[in-house]
Amino acid sequence: MEDNQEPQETQDNNRIIPVNIEEQMKTAYIDYSMSVIVGRALPDVRDGLKPVHRRILYAMNELGLYANKSYKKSARVVGEVLGKYHPHGDSSVYDAMVRMAQEWSMRYTMVDGQGNFGNQDGDGPAAMRYTEVRLEKLAEHMLDDIEKDTVDFQLNFDDSEKEPTILPTRIPNLLVNGSSGIAVGMATSIMPHNLSEVIDGCAAYIDNNDITIDELMLLVKAPDFPTGGIIYGMEGIKAGMHTGRGRVVVRGRVQVDTKPSGREQIVITEVPYQVNRDSLTNRIGELVNNKIIEGIVHVNNESNKDGTRVVLDLKRDAIANVVINQLYKHTDLQTSFGINNVAIVKGRPRILNVKDMIAEFIEFRHDVVVRRTEYELREAEKRAHILQGYLIALDHLDEVIRLIRSSPTPEVAKENLINAGWGLDEIQAKAILELRLQRLTGMERDKIKEEYESLMKLIAHLKEILSNAGLRFEIIKTELLEIKQKFGDERRTEITYRSDEVSIKDLIKDEDVVITISHLGYIKRTSADEYRAQRRGGRGVRGGKTREEDYIEHLFVASTHHTLLFFTEMGRCYWLNVYEIPEGEKTGKGRAIQNLMQLPPDDKIRTIIDIKDLKDEEFVKAHNILLCTKKGTIKKTSLSDFSRPRQTGVNAITIVEGDQLLEAKLTDGSCDVMMAVKSGRAIRFSEEKVRATGRGAIGVAGIEVDDDNDEVIGMICVPKNAEIVPGVLVVSEKGYGKKTAVDEYRFTNRGGKGVKTLNVTEKTGKLVGLLDVFENEDLLITSKSGITIRMPVSGISELGRATQGVKLIRLDEGDDIAAITTVDEQEMEDVENIENAESSIEGVIPPDSESQATDESAEKPETPSEE
Numbered sequence: 091m092e093d094n095q096e097p098q099e100t101q102d103n104n105r106i107i108p109v110n111i112e113e114q115m116k117t118a119y120i121d122y123s124m125s126v127i128v129g130r131a132l133p134d135v136r137d138g139l140k141p142v143h144r145r146i147l148y149a150m151n152e153l154g155l156y157a158n159k160s161y162k163k164s165a166r167v168v169g170e171v172l173g174k175y176h177p178h179g180d181s182s183v184y185d186a187m188v189r190m191a192q193e194w195s196m197r198y199t200m201v202d203g204q205g206n207f208g209n210q211d212g213d214g215p216a217a218m219r220y221t222e223v224r225l226e227k228l229a230e231h232m233l234d235d236i237e238k239d240t241v242d243f244q245l246n247f248d249d250s251e252k253e254p255t256i257l258p259t260r261i262p263n264l265l266v267n268g269s270s271g272i273a274v275g276m277a278t279s280i281m282p283h284n285l286s287e288v289i290d291g292c293a294a295y296i297d298n299n300d301i302t303i304d305e306l307m308l309l310v311k312a313p314d315f316p317t318g319g320i321i322y323g324m325e326g327i328k329a330g331m332h333t334g335r336g337r338v339v340v341r342g343r344v345q346v347d348t349k350p351s352g353r354e355q356i357v358i359t360e361v362p363y364q365v366n367r368d369s370l371t372n373r374i375g376e377l378v379n380n381k382i383i384e385g386i387v388h389v390n391n392e393s394n395k396d397g398t399r400v401v402l403d404l405k406r407d408a409i410a411n412v413v414i415n416q417l418y419k420h421t422d423l424q425t426s427f428g429i430n431n432v433a434i435v436k437g438r439p440r441i442l443n444v445k446d447m448i449a450e451f452i453e454f455r456h457d458v459v460v461r462r463t464e465y466e467l468r469e470a471e472k473r474a475h476i477l478q479g480y481l482i483a484l485d486h487l488d489e490v491i492r493l494i495r496s497s498p499t500p501e502v503a504k505e506n507l508i509n510a511g512w513g514l515d516e517i518q519a520k521a522i523l524e525l526r527l528q529r530l531t532g533m534e535r536d537k538i539k540e541e542y543e544s545l546m547k548l549i550a551h552l553k554e555i556l557s558n559a560g561l562r563f564e565i566i567k568t569e570l571l572e573i574k575q576k577f578g579d580e581r582r583t584e585i586t587y588r589s590d591e592v593s594i595k596d597l598i599k600d601e602d603v604v605i606t607i608s609h610l611g612y613i614k615r616t617s618a619d620e621y622r623a624q625r626r627g628g629r630g631v632r633g634g635k636t637r638e639e640d641y642i643e644h645l646f647v648a649s650t651h652h653t654l655l656f657f658t659e660m661g662r663c664y665w666l667n668v669y670e671i672p673e674g675e676k677t678g679k680g681r682a683i684q685n686l687m688q689l690p691p692d693d694k695i696r697t698i699i700d701i702k703d704l705k706d707e708e709f710v711k712a713h714n715i716l717l718c719t720k721k722g723t724i725k726k727t728s729l730s731d732f733s734r735p736r737q738t739g740v741n742a743i744t745i746v747e748g749d750q751l752l753e754a755k756l757t758d759g760s761c762d763v764m765m766a767v768k769s770g771r772a773i774r775f776s777e778e779k780v781r782a783t784g785r786g787a788i789g790v791a792g793i794e795v796d797d798d799n800d801e802v803i804g805m806i807c808v809p810k811n812a813e814i815v816p817g818v819l820v821v822s823e824k825g826y827g828k829k830t831a832v833d834e835y836r837f838t839n840r841g842g843k844g845v846k847t848l849n850v851t852e853k854t855g856k857l858v859g860l861l862d863v864f865e866n867e868d869l870l871i872t873s874k875s876g877i878t879i880r881m882p883v884s885g886i887s888e889l890g891r892a893t894q895g896v897k898l899i900r901l902d903e904g905d906d907i908a909a910i911t912t913v914d915e916q917e918m919e920d921v922e923n924i925e926n927a928e929s930s931i932e933g934v935i936p937p938d939s940e941s942q943a944t945d946e947s948a949e950k951p952e953t954p955s956e957e
Contacts, residue, residue: 091556123274131273133280135433135440135447136454137232138258138264140271142186142676144257145175147200150225151233156167161204161222168218174251180218188215191223194362197267197282197316198577200229210317210361211368211393228577232259238465241437241456257361258458260573262288262451264433265444273871276439278432281313281330281338282363286578288448289570296567303332311585313338313427315363317398318582322424330429334441340583342423346410349403354410356417362425366713367393373421381681382420384672385413412669420652455566460556464584467552470545477542480525484535486512490522502909507720577741593668604870605671606646609908614680615671630780645872646911648700655699655732657717659750662693663785665735668700688738697754704733714757714782717742718765718792720747720801724840725789726780729756742789753805761807764835765793766847766860769800772891773844777807777809791841794931804860808832816862817888820848821898823855823906828895829888849894859910867912871899874908883912 133140139147149170155162170185176183189195191203194210205221208214215221240258245251268282291310294301312327321327322339330336343360361367371391377383385408392399402417404410418424431442435450442450483490493510497503500523507519514522528534555561603615648654648668656664664687674682683689704710713729725743730741743751757777766772773793780790795801810817818835821827828848837844848857863869863883870876879899887896899907 126274127293127534131271132276132278132432132439133269133271134256135435135442135450137259137266138262138267138269138433139232139257140186140269142176142178142183143190143200145171145253146183146187146190147225147229147232147257148236148254149175150201150223151230151236155224155229156230157202157225159224161202161224164203164205164218164221164223165450167223175246175253177247184215184218187223188221194317198228198261198285198316199226200232200267202226209395209400210366211391212366212779219443226260229739231261231573232257232263234258234260235458235462238462240461240465243399244668256454258462260455260569261285262292262448262570262572264384265447268313269433269525273439276432277430279428279430280433281427281429281854283310284314284579284581286574287311287314287581289578290575291444292452292570293446293567295445295452299449301445303443306448307331311581313583314581315340315583316367317432318360318584319343319362319588320584322586323587324587326426326429330431331444334429334431334443336429337426338429339424339426341418343584344414344417344423346414353406354404356402356404356414358402358423359398359769361398361400362422363427365425367391367398367400370422374400374402374417377420381672383413383416385409387598416770452563452566455570456562459562459565463552463555463562467549467556470549470552474542474545474549477538477545478520479514479521480529480538481542482512482514482518483525484523484530486510487530494523523855537879557631568802600649602647602649603668603673604645604647605654605668605698606680606872607698608679609874610912611683611694612680613671613683613686614674615650615668616674634890641778643696644695645870645878645909646698646700649702651702653701653704653735655701655715655754656687656695657697657699657742657751657754658689658693658739659696659745660690660693661717661741661743661745661751662690662739663732664739665704696751699754699756701756704735706939712758714759714777716755716757716761716763716777716780716805716807717751717789718753718802718805719743719745719749719789720752721746721792721796722765722767722791722795722802722841723749723789724763724765724776724780724784724805725787726757726789727785730784731785739853741785744786746788752802755805755807757807760810762810762832762837763805763807764818764832764860764862765802765805766857767793767795767800767843767844768803768856768858769796770857771844771851772818772820772835772847772860773840773842774832774837775840776810776837777844779840781882794841803857806860806862808862811922814864816864817883818847818891819859819861819863819883819886819910820857820895821859821861821870821910822848822850822895822906823858824853825871825899825901825907826854827859827886827898828893829883829886831888831890834891846892849892851894854894855906860908861910861912863912869898870911871907872909873899873901873905875902875905877901877905 095569097609130141137144146167150167153162153170154168155167164184164187167187168180171183172178172180187201188203188207189776191199191201191207193199202224203221204223206216207221235258236254242255243252244255246253248949264280265283265288266285268280270279271277287310291306294306307328310331312321312324320341320343324342326337326339328336330338340362342362342365344356344358347355347357349355358370361370367883368391371389374383374386374389378386378389385405386402388403390401392401402413405411431447432439433442433447434440435442466910489510490507493506494503497506503523504516504519507522508516528836529538555565599739602618604618605613605615607613649667652668654666654668656666658664658691670686674680683695689695699715702709710729710733714726715729715732717725717727727742732742745751759777761777762774763777763780764774771793780792783789792805793802808817815832817829818832819827819829830847835847838844847860850856867883868880869883869886870878870880877899881898886898889895901907
């Protein structure tokens with residue numbers, strides 16, 4: 091209705107009150123959200139319980155389902171809770187009760203269940219008519235002294251019963267069992283902790299209210315999960331302890347066994363908290379089938395009621411530690427939990443650190459002890475008052491008996507006793523009239539005197555407690571330590587610090603490997619020893635099986651302990667550790683690179699830089715990344731801009747339409763830069779002429795590109811003060827190549843045309859590769875058909891820059907060079923052994939016959955005139 095609408099009267103004379111719908115919705119939603127926050131989803135900081143759990147425990151207490159009594163059907167308890175206290179669905183009550191009985195869900199169970207209460211594999215519990223429950227002994231201490239007016243009671247939903255607003259717990263349950271829930275606009279996720287540690291923390295807080303959180307963390311070390319596992323790293327936990335928000339990473343516990351056959355198997359004996367064992371097993375199976383995790387031949391969940399046992403059989407050549415780390419990376423065997431300590435404090439939700447939670451619990455225990463003491467004092471004084479009347483009556487026993495006998499009714503007798511002048515009041519007179527005759531014997535009279543004297547001592551003690559705060563806190567501490575002695579246990583969850591963890595690099599042999607990436611995006615690493623050295627002009631061996639439309643596009647050598655920076659055609663940069671690249675046989679096609687990094691389908695890897703250690707700040711600050719594009723643009727950016735890996739990659743250079751990133755090089759800021767184009771020209775200029783810019787910049791002109799058919803094919807960077815100056819190696823698409831001294835290329839300005847570097851003819855084909863090479867290196871040449879040849883650089887002729895070069899590899903008709911790279915020279919085998927090995931492999935021509943082909947194809951270098 092509109093705000094200005096006039097009130098109307100109905101036939102029943104009831105007023106219709108106009109309201110603003112926006113205000114009404116706001117008020118109603120706020121009321122609803124507060125109801126959910128306070129009355130359903132968030133635990134109370136004092137007893138750590140939500141209303142449904144509190145009502146279950148109270149109902150079981152009222153039914154007398156103590157730990158030393160027999161079980162009763164779960165349906166009986168659920169009916170009691172629903173009928174008296176919790177007007178919601180029966181499944182909500184039963185599910186909550188089941189969880190309190192599951193030892194893998196609760197660090198310390200509150201309900202002792204008999205029957206099928208589900209399991210860690212995700213199987214649900216039996217129906218409530220089949221299961222039985224009673225309170226755990228520990229849960230009884232949640233209800234200690236509830237009958238002594240220690241907590242407030244409220245009316246239930248229909249005002250027919252009373253229920254406690256809180257339980258007078260002796261257990262710091264919020265920290266011990268934790269809690270999780272989603273309310274309106276907020277959520278809570280409090281981790282479980284070890285009872286012994288939490289009580290030690292409470293005792294330390296009682297001794298010193300000014301204790302720091304760091305000092306508390308020496309006692310309450312970290313969460314302690316019911317399913318055990320291993321906490322990996324403490325930084326997130328420390329943040330959670332200090333601020334109430336943090337992160338805890340938990341790993342499952344594994345062991346490596348050796349079978350009688352000699353093969354190893356990984357056995358998972360503990361899974362992280364709240365991880366479903368069947369789901370974990372299925373996930374591992376999927377990863378093995380999809381070849382994301384290598385080395386596993388079979389996985390089986392052999393868990394039962396006695397414990398967790400998931401068995402992974404390994405291949406004979408698999409490294410168990412590497413597989414374990416892959417499991418941590420790709421499955422829930424490593425899980426992270428967000429710490430979000432939100433609880434109801436004095437009726438309002440609040441974020442709490444560990445000290446806040448302990449302080450609130452101790453304050454609550456103090457209130458309970460005060461109220462309990464006041465109750466006990468009242469009761470003791472009541473009893474002492476009656477005993478005092480008994481003692482007066484015993485002192486005047488004959489007169490009392492005579493007075494009672496002479497009274498016509500009990501009421502008259504009571505009045506006569508009050509008016510007898512002995513100082514008796516109505517309560518005492520009534521108690522005397524109800525006194526049994528056997529209490530008048532000599533022995534009973536002595537007992538009354540003893541009881542009265544002990545009561546007077548108790549009253550004095552209770553009054554001292556109420557007047558002495560130190561004594562009250564000592565009582566709280568003593569009662570807590572009694573709980574620890576009865577129910578305390580050892581930690582189940584082990585704590586490991588990241589600095590103490592063995593790096594996966596330590597589990598990988600430090601060796602050089604050949605990394606190949608195909609045109610269609612398949613990547614693999616292979617031991618460099620698998621590529622045999624051959625003489626110049628040989629046919630080579632197959633470097634990788636590819637589809638007909640695929641071929642090896644990148645081939646280079648790196649150490650397994652290094653990090654690779656992958657630069658794509660669209661100017662993006664991605665990171666990958668060499669050991670993370672799947673190892674494959676020389677003839678295998680490898681793994682799709684999209685499985686290893688988040689590479690868009692319309693982008694592809696263009697060039698790779700090998701970095702020894704991205705965490706070496708001194709090295710990172712002293713080096714740059716030099717980038718060039720096919721259209722001749724060059725750009726310099728500090729390596730520090732690429733030192734923080736991101737899973738989604740970062741932008742390395744802004745690529746204009748029609749251009750592509752071609753090359754990326756690592757430099758020290760003082761190199762000579764050379765760029766070459768397909769038409770056979772090359773330029774040389776100082777790196778200092780390229781100013782440093784940020785990652786998002788476009789760059790500046792490096793070499794002039796003549797037309798749309800020409801493009802840059804390579805870039806090299808030669809250190810100015812190098813002890814050994816490399817040669818410049820150029821290779822054409824038809825397999826011709828040569829070495830030339832760097833000094834034959836004169837310095838020019840950046841952005842010029844440059845000078846001739848290869849005499850391009852129809853026989854040689856266009857220029858395809860430019861490398862800086864050393865005499866102790868070997869050259870690896872790969873063709874589009876997948877043929878790879880390895881030859882020593884020292885065997886390649888050094889010729890003038892304007893010659894066409896000599897034939898380096900014999901190609902089949904229609905085949906072209908796809909990639910060239912260099913590797914450190916390995917120890918060359920005896921020539922006879924090489925010849926014998928090569929002659930025994932199909933498709934490899936023996937050197938004797940090959941040399942003839944080489945001599946025929948290696949024509950005399952042409953030396954055309956200078957341009």
